[in-house]
Amino acid sequence: MKRPVVWLAGALAVLAAIPFVFGPLHTNLMVRLAIEALFAVSLNLLLSYTGLLSFGHALYFGVGAYGAALILTHLQGIPILVAVLLSALAAALVGLVLSPLLVRVRATAFTMLTLAFGQLMFVLCSKFREVTGGEDGIMGWTTPPLALPGLFSLDLRQPVNIYFFAVGLACLGILAMWFFTKTPMGSVMISIRDNQKRVDYLGYQVVLTKAVIFCFSGFFAGLAGAVYAVFNNLVSVGGVLHIMVSFQPLMAILVGGIGTFFGPILGSGLLLLLEEVTQAYPELALMISGVIFILVVMFLPGGAISFGARLRAWWRKRAYLRKARESEA
Amino acid sequence: MSPETQMYLAQGIHGLAYGMLLFLVASGLTLIFGMMGILNIAHGAFFMLSAYLCVTVLGATGSYWLSLLIAPLGVALLGILVERFMLRRAQASGMGHIAELLLTLGVSLVLAEAVKLTWGTEGLQVNVPSALAGLVNIAGLEYPIYRLFIIVLSLVVLALLSLVLFKTRLGTIVRAAVSDPGMVSALGVNTQIVFMLVFGLGSWMAGVAGVAAAPILTVFPGLGDQIGMDAFVVVVVGGFGSLFGALLAALFLGELNAFGIQFIPKLSPVLMFSFMALVLAFKPTGLFGERE
Numbered sequence: 084m085k086r087p088v089v090w091l092a093g094a095l096a097v098l099a100a101i102p103f104v105f106g107p108l109h110t111n112l113m114v115r116l117a118i119e120a121l122f123a124v125s126l127n128l129l130l131s132y133t134g135l136l137s138f139g140h141a142l143y144f145g146v147g148a149y150g151a152a153l154i155l156t157h158l159q160g161i162p163i164l165v166a167v168l169l170s171a172l173a174a175a176l177v178g179l180v181l182s183p184l185l186v187r188v189r190a191t192a193f194t195m196l197t198l199a200f201g202q203l204m205f206v207l208c209s210k211f212r213e214v215t216g217g218e219d220g221i222m223g224w225t226t227p228p229l230a231l232p233g234l235f236s237l238d239l240r241q242p243v244n245i246y247f248f249a250v251g252l253a254c255l256g257i258l259a260m261w262f263f264t265k266t267p268m269g270s271v272m273i274s275i276r277d278n279q280k281r282v283d284y285l286g287y288q289v290v291l292t293k294a295v296i297f298c299f300s301g302f303f304a305g306l307a308g309a310v311y312a313v314f315n316n317l318v319s320v321g322g323v324l325h326i327m328v329s330f331q332p333l334m335a336i337l338v339g340g341i342g343t344f345f346g347p348i349l350g351s352g353l354l355l356l357l358e359e360v361t362q363a364y365p366e367l368a369l370m371i372s373g374v375i376f377i378l379v380v381m382f383l384p385g386g387a388i389s390f391g392a393r394l395r396a397w398w399r400k401r402a403y404l405r406k407a408r409e410s411e412a
Numbered sequence: 413m414s415p416e417t418q419m420y421l422a423q424g425i426h427g428l429a430y431g432m433l434l435f436l437v438a439s440g441l442t443l444i445f446g447m448m449g450i451l452n453i454a455h456g457a458f459f460m461l462s463a464y465l466c467v468t469v470l471g472a473t474g475s476y477w478l479s480l481l482i483a484p485l486g487v488a489l490l491g492i493l494v495e496r497f498m499l500r501r502a503q504a505s506g507m508g509h510i511a512e513l514l515l516t517l518g519v520s521l522v523l524a525e526a527v528k529l530t531w532g533t534e535g536l537q538v539n540v541p542s543a544l545a546g547l548v549n550i551a552g553l554e555y556p557i558y559r560l561f562i563i564v565l566s567l568v569v570l571a572l573l574s575l576v577l578f579k580t581r582l583g584t585i586v587r588a589a590v591s592d593p594g595m596v597s598a599l600g601v602n603t604q605i606v607f608m609l610v611f612g613l614g615s616w617m618a619g620v621a622g623v624a625a626a627p628i629l630t631v632f633p634g635l636g637d638q639i640g641m642d643a644f645v646v647v648v649v650g651g652f653g654s655l656f657g658a659l660l661a662a663l664f665l666g667e668l669n670a671f672g673i674q675f676i677p678k679l680s681p682v683l684m685f686s687f688m689a690l691v692l693a694f695k696p697t698g699l700f701g702e703r704e
Binding site: 130134136183184187188189190191192194195196198199200202203206207210330333337341366367369370372373374375376377380381384 | 445449451498501502505506507509510511513514515517518519520521522523524525526528529641644645647648652678679681682685686688689692693696697698
């Protein structure tokens with residue numbers, strides 16, 4: 084078997100074993116990790132692969148979360164997977180609607196425009212309380228079981244079941260994005276990051292490719308939001324549309340390693356651990372975020388994942404020096 | 413004068429005062445961007461910090477005028493330190509503009525929290541200096557003098573900035589560096605020092621605006637969020653690096669804000685962002701900008 088397949092099978096086996104090894108109570112942390120990692124990887128498609136910094140990715144996360152909450156509240160009896168997929172599609176649709184504007188701007192203007200759209204949705208959702216419940220948000224809907232009629236039915240309020248639901252969807256989403264980066268279109272995406280003008284002159288569809296990327300990235304951010312809604316049974320503007328929700332995955336990408344595919348997953352895990360450790364001091368959360376941004380940009384631009392490469396380089400250098408010394412002697 | 417005309421006039425002057433304040437903040441931002449290509453996300457936090465410094469200086473000396481002098485200088489010094497020791501390092505990280513945006517974002521978060529830890533989360537009040545307290549009669553409308561003072565102060569700072577930019581050697585260098593930093597550096601100018609000074613100058617302007625705004629707003633940790641966001645919109649709409657564009661955009665958005673609050677209070681924050689999206693849809697470089 085090929086090496087990536089072995090790695091993948093191993094990782095999936097470990098993930099499947101976690102609830103039985105650590106007990107069902109610790110799975111909540113893993114569910115949060117799954118949501119955060121899926122969200123961060125979707126943003127990473129823009130940041131690391133297309134070279135666009137978004138300050139408004141909470142927009143898609145929020146649309147997915149509100150979509151799931153509204154569907155589950157108002158459409159009784161809809162299968163949970165359909166509800167979640169519809170919410171993610173709604174987020175993709177938002178990406179499609181905004182893409183005519185988003186494809187026109189680059190660099191800092193793109194960052195500002197995404198910031199504006201994110202804030203716009205935040206304001207709209209806070210003001211139209213008839214639909215969204217305003218600042219109180221939406222809560223208390225009954226989550227239908229994950230079921231295939233006549234085959235099985237899993238109650239998603241059980242920690243183990245929501246664990247497999249969230250981690251399963253996150254793995255599928257992350258794998259789909261991994262394969263996307265390997266397709267010809269994925270290569271065009273990376274070329275756009277490196278030199279958009281040249282890609283354009285070579286005859287590739289820059290505008291169309293970017294629109295597809297926005298939809299694709301929006302879809303998976305929306306999926307993460309929908310899973311968040313199902314997991315928490317509560318959606319509020321502060322929780323899913325606030326600007327800090329946009330900064331969280333950015334931080335995960337930075338900490339894990341910008342420019343890599345798996346860095347954001349590692350970063351999400353590290354940030355979640357940090358959050359657990361500093362849980363007793365909630366008033367310091369923003370300060371810690373700020374310090375992380377500063378320190379990583381200044382001292383570790385490659386993120387935590389670059390530690391491996393650095394360690395290997397250091398080891399090689401040591402071995403080389405030792406060999407050189409021995410041959411001298 | 414009929415009450416309706418009075419309302420229009422009052423909102424009009426309100427909009428003008430906010431527009432000028434906004435221009436004061438945005439011109440510093442756009443100056444830095446035009447020269448260094450850096451959008452300083454922490455600009456709003458500098459504004460907020462200056463208002464807090466004003467509270468402290470006012471408490472220690474009792475003189476508003478002294479705080480108008482000292483607080484912006486403190487912020488300018490902080491700006492210079494951030495540029496020299498942080499941004500310069502970030503620029504060497506090879507992440508391009510992404511590194512700068514994320515670094516200044518970090519600075520703004522740290523400043524907001526540091527302010528909370530130092531001054532507490534409660535809103536603080538700054539009194540209008542006694543020389544500028546009271547109302548003035550404009551064609552039958554009673555209007556607070558202090559807001560007119562803000563307009564005058566902004567004009568004075570703007571005049572000073574124009575003098576420096578268009579009449580001094582430093583200004584010539586800055587204007588040249590806005591259009592081509594590499595060439596200016598090649599001509600033997602130490603652009604590093606100029607960058608540092610410009611960053612300090614831009615921060616100083618945010619500081620002046622912060623002290624000017626302190627008496628009419630409550631000083632609280634989120635003070636800079638709204639005006640910072642508005643200033644980003646002004647810089648984008650006016651065109652990155654264009655002072656004239658920033659002036660027009662700031663005045664327009666000031667009026668849009670004032671009348672938006674009057675007529676459609678529920679949607680007034682939406683107006684600003686919608687206008688920005690509209691401008692970018694037709695001119696991605698902003699109204700008077702040449703660069704993205």
